[in-house]
Amino acid sequence: MSKNFSRRDFLKLAGVGAATTAVLTGCGPASKYVTRQQYLEMPEYNYNGQSTYYATTCRECAAACGLVVRTMQGRALKVDGTANHPVNFGKTCARGQAALHGLYNPDRVTDPVQRTARGGDATTIMGWDAAVQTVADALKNNQPSEIAFLMGMAPDHLFDLVTDLAKTTGINAPVRFGALGAFESRTTLSKASEVVFGQASIPFFDMGGADVVFSFGANFLETWLSPVAYTRGFSNMRRANHTKQRGYFVQFEPRMSQTAAKADEWIPVVPGTEGLVALAIGKLAAEARGVSMPRAFAGVDAADVAVRSGVKLETLERLAGMFANSASALAVPGGAALGQSNGLGTAEAVLTLNALADNLGKPGGVSFSPVSPLNDEYHRPASMKEMQDFIQQMAAGKFKVLFVHGVNPAFELPASLDFAGASANVGQIISFSTFPDETALLADYVFPDHHSLESWGYQRAATGAAQSVLSGAQPVVSPYFNTRSTVDVLLAAAQLAGGDFATALPFADEYEFIQNKVSVLVGEAGGLFSAPDLPTFIAYFQQHGGWWKTEAGFVTPSAPDALNRNINVSEAQFAGEGEFVLLPFVSPTLGEAGANKPWLQELADPTTTVMWNTWVEINPVTAHELGLENDDVVKIVSEAGELEVPVYLYPAIRPDVIAIPFGQGHTAYGRYAAGRGANPAKLMGPHFNEAGDIAFAGMKVKLEKTGRQQFLSRLESRMGVYGEGMGEEH
Amino acid sequence: MIKRIFDWLRQPLGLVAVGIAFLALFSLAAYGIYYTQQPPAQPIQFPHKTHVAFGIQCLYCHPGAERGPSPGLPSTAKCWACHQQIAKTQTSLLLAPLVESVRTGVPVQWVPVAQVPDFVQYNHRPHIAAGLNCEDCHGDLTKMTIYENPQVMNMGWCLNCHKEKSAGNPELETKLLDCGTCHY
Amino acid sequence: MTYNQQRSDKVSAPHAGHHKTEEHFREQHLMLDPMPRGQMNDMVMDSMHTTSWKFWVVFAILSAIVAWGLFYSWGKMILEGLGIAGVNRPAYWGIFLVNTVFWIGISHAGTFISAILRVFKAEFRRPFTRAAELMTTFGLIQAGFSIFMHMGRVWLSYWLFPYPNERGLWPNFHSPLSWDLLAITTYLLSSTMYLFLPLIPDLAMARDRSTGWRKTFYKVLALGFRGTEGEWVHLRNAMNIFAFAIIPVMFSVHTIVSWDFAAATRPGWSSTIFGPYFVVGALHSGMGAVVMVLAIVRGTMKNMKYFIRPEHFEAIGKLMLIISMAWAYFFFNDYLVQWYGGDKWTKQLLHYHEAGPLGWMWFLMLIVNIAIPWAVLWNKKWRSTPWITFTVGLLINVGMWLERYIIIPISLSINRMPFTWRLYQPGIEIPLGIGTLAFFILLYMAASRLIPLVPVWEVQEGQMAHSLKKFGRETVVTVSELE
Amino acid sequence: MMNKSNIPEVGANFAEGEQGKWGMVIDRDLCTGCQACVAACSMENNVAFVGEEDSGYGRSMHWIRIERFWEGEYPEVKMTSQQPVLCQQCGHAPCEPVCPPFAAVHSQAEQLNLQVYNRCVGTRYCANNCPYQVRVFNWRDYTDDRLDPALVTLKNQYNPDVTVRRRGVMEKCTFCIQRIHKAQDKAKSEGREVADGEFTTACAQACPANAITFGRVDNPESLVSQLAGQNRGSKLLEELGTLPQVTYLNGG
């Protein structure tokens, strides 16, 4: 296969789409005849009416699942998982399925534009030549230290390119951020892992092999790290077969998340006491095992923990016994448990439980995901604290030009960090956003990147796979709009800018850059395929949707003295005034950026079945005490802001906790997202845990009635799901 | 009041007015139906008979028929493969759209004529595999310039053949007369 | 009851026994108050010709309502889809089918009066058989409108009728809706024919005393009827056949309508008693509607006080009372069995009927369908009073509409999948329902000015047959068997 | 819950082939309610989205809905296992006989409940009569790009193998009959039978928890038959005698 892919010459077969929606009968389109535009030149592997399948990588989140996209006559029709991709093994989540609604979204940025005034809608279309010149000028006319890149979480080829650029030219290293990473408390997890296991990386929890899983807030069935991989793990854990019994799963969490709903036991702990509970279980488990008391757990008083956490001592003892007596127990820290002021201690305590269970590096235990090819270490996205520093630099006028790609900080960052305000002090903001999101509205220029399904690339899988994975991406359809790959833009601009920039990126186009990067794998043994030369390698790389080792490459954490160090789980601090702890969580169906995809909006939330909106979950007993009913709009007041959201009486949440999903509340981002729901990021104050992650679950808020009502669209019946119909059949 | 209108309408003039109004409505409706059923003009008055006379097989230009649902229309490149060697192509008025398409890279907009409605899932492959020839459904192309359907392609026509072919074979009957074979 | 009836008869008759004078009988009974044929013809013709400005005002308003409620709203719904109505999952059927069943119910009264009462020679029927028959036909037209409104793709409704086609596809006669279509078509055709046959002599009468466009109109409709011996014999024979044959058709129609529900696998619907329950319900609302129409016709049309008298209200009131009792019996029968032996879903449904958010409808239905008729109609004086029977008839119709509303959208809210339970909120059904009602009234108003509402020849025939006879000291009414 | 073996005299009357051809097993213990199947189904089958107001009024068009109920009260509250409910492809489907124009029919060839969209006139009787409430109706023209300009681009995604439905038409899960046909066509062109697991429905293909298995229930060797044979399997509302082809695995 040559590098000049004729696929890139695909034509949009507009007529075919029209024909699809042609007459049913009756009042259909005026004519039954529709003109059909035929190929100018039919690709030799293509047949009319036959589908062509392309392997690529999902970029709806940073998990790097492999996708196979079915296309027909230049249109992408259906997304499915790549069958043997080590991250997802042929499976996809809802957000991956709906990627096509991003590709064919009616609100994409169609051309490179210059914004008349920041924050306004008015733009003028400029050609790509002028756009590249703008980027080149921005690179050339500013000091390297005045140039900053803000990028999405995915460790992909663009990140490598900008990193290379930064290394050679001295511009600021790219900063990667994503709201998902913040809600996952990735920094806390990797810091804790460094403290306990001596390696700053995201540990991999092999649920599939575990008999007992204790999850402390980790919502791994929803959005956490690599949800498809962890759902597979969960499924394997639950599935009994002749070699193993059905695994038992306990979730410690103040609110029953979708993950907790699947747990065999949900333990509604007081927010911020998860770490203490972990320590207590460790102590009781050590006692149950009859081993000498590890120092890590020695200092905790289980009875005191029971009082503080709201978990009965008997329950703690029973669970500890279960943990101690299981051949393969696993403890997972994550989610809101780490988004507390004491999150780091909590993470350490939970990770240490694994050391007690002696599962490190074993099947059903904790290991480190193998490092990706092309890379020797885990690149952690920025923590919220680091983002705060970045924004302070912006506000201080340190950056003359800011490039934004793959992230929507104006929406995803807490309003209290005031990204929008700080951006006023940045001379020039250039967004490469595919969609007209809030950040693109703040940018002077929007040079739209292709949609991920129209792009080349590769991406490393940070976690979730047993093997070392470099997931490959290729365009499955030709670009639908007048967009251009950001890598191509940067390469062309670098050449125009000359100097260090030109020498740093001596590539003709994105494709050559990728070839150059993956060429180190050509001779690599133990992979999915081996190729004698680069063109063959690239061909296989595209055919399989990436390159990965055939053997699992888990790294066993070395924790010789994990049990023998003190763990300090301090008292959780709550910012703000009020009677409720606010627990924001990422909407399992929308994720951080799904709000512009109509089918994701229409999916029922797995726990509440609400569609198309934001709600606040309140325990019915508490709500009735406050005189609140379903659909009553309440005002939530935190120290950082306030938000008006309709109430959902959620039977499985602690009475002292309220919860709001994150993902809605856009002010821009297309017709399906804008003006819909509310964004809890508005409520978050700049409070961090010891690792620098935001303490998003460490807020106290007040509730005020507004007297208004807003009807929440629910899939569930409003009269039949609480056992009115004598429950269900079984 | 009503009586006066009735009376007026019973006059010769009134009757003529009623007649004209009725005719106008009727012809409008008839024209509307006729109009929506007319195929738009083909960009090129493609002489099928000439090409068939040269011995070009149907599947040369419509190869998809052997493999799947749609036989496909030839790409500009396919036309051009032969036509660039024919001197007349450059001068012929008839072929101007093809030359234009090659020059500008804008594909020729053909009008598919043998269409089934959207709710019919038709697949050429099994029909060809069952031994049907193109002309069995599409008529004698040696006599046609622009293709025209030799018969109305409606469900009764489909069914007739399906019934005929499956008669006496219960298994085939089940398959060929099943609603789900074509409608889903 | 019979005892009460007799007693009230005695009490309410002031000239009991042989003191009853001929004047008294004349006053009380239309059949004993004969009038020369020509004069009666003039009265009827007069009632058709006389239209006050009020008539036209109402006519115009109703036309506007029909144009907006029926044609505009329906057109809008056809173009935009049923989304503008209130139907949803699980209440896939809403007010459209409520109205369908309601109008079919209304249409039962005409047949009941003109066929069953004719077969049983109930003489009080004579002056208003046509008024009732008109209700049948016009009610069925509204039922047809409602059922076609209900369809998602009404422009394809011809697929429901059997006709040869190139696909070889015929309607599915497994479906109760197909039976419905057949039954309603049969009923509509036969009731229209049954309306028309006795109308022919009256049309001939109107033809003989009209001029202008009316003359043409009646001439065309009267088909050249003269009243020869042969014509009368054929007509009478045909009417006898109709009177007998249309009764089972009538019963079949509402029974089949009930099978739409009873044949379904839904809690609350699978009831074997639905057939007679629906028929009696139909008669219940039908009689209520007849009494309403009679009261209005008597009150608003010229000369109608002669034809429609308290004795008629009294007789219909008696029928209403009996039918109300029958309805109560069937209702209780249905309820008890479902309550006693129903599965958990059925019990849930019954509970929902009574205690659900629309429980008031259930209680209101019982009050207006049972309690009020029983409380009022036992009294001969009250049921002879037109406005009282009118009110009771109106309430019964409201109650019967509610009954269908409870059976259709409310029962549909509860099913075997509690996850899908959902309330139904009507949308454009309301203008459309009002539109059908207005159209019914409009048609009736138009008909009242175009065709003789009173079958003059039947009244005459009746008056011929009635006479007074003395048995000892008692003067009683006798009826001769003329037919 | 009635067991079929308890009523042999009825079972004996079932004609051959009525045990079905295609079937599905859904493991409720594994289903996480993540909605991937719903999204996959909608993308595969051109299912329309209806917007906030209509979806809140029970008009959402999901061909699968994931049911879950609540038991008990806080803190002993429990969410019951998720139960994805889709068309059960009944052997004796109550929806079929009630359709007057034969739009809801039984496929003899594939033993599925078909909904022939172009024959549907929208009486909605089938939906009323479906005990599982899995039929969805096109209340409006959700797929007309003249009404919603957004569809001009979004409709590029439509699967050409599946009819795009317009207003007034009932629709429901088809067990991805287009995939069945495609696989059969392919197998036939290669002169073989369709192998177990060669293809699957969109929902089963997407399901990250592998909770959905699809295949031939008339083949005892197939994975779906073996899973359905487990003693923790049950069918929805089996007592109605509808012979559903979807088996739910409950508990652990």
Added chain:
Amino acid sequence: MTEEKSLLAVFTDLDPAADAIEHLRTLGVHDDCMNIISGIPVTEAMLGRPSQWTNVPRLALGGAILGFLAGMFLAFLSPTMYAIQVGGQGFVAGPPSVVVLFELTMLGMLLSTFLGVFLDSYFPSYRPMKYVTEVSDGKIAILIECPDADEKKLTDALKKLGAESVQPAEAQHL
């Protein structure tokens, strides 16, 4: 042949009319040459007239049979023309066939009864006919066909028998 003449004798009451008919018969007017036109149904027996033959019941029966056959076609034949299985029921619906048969039988019967009236009475007929409009006012008219010669004799006789008026009947547009 002598010329035929028509007379229309109008009576107010039933009895004179009956007497007149009887008398006319003695005057040699055959029953076939008489016809009674009345505004209300006057049975033949009342006037001492021979019974009228009517085809309506036979037509009704024939229609019922035709309707039944049509029902048989719809219920039993039409489902086999494109055999479609629904709900595990047979191709031919069992009990529902009864419904179809019943409805179509009744429809056939009632339609043919209705049409029977039309056939038997030669409806519709807008040709000129011999008629007096007084009939619809309740008068009874006797229409007599007699030879030209008898006109005078019959007129006198009828007048004597109480006829309100006797006049030569002219066919006129109704």
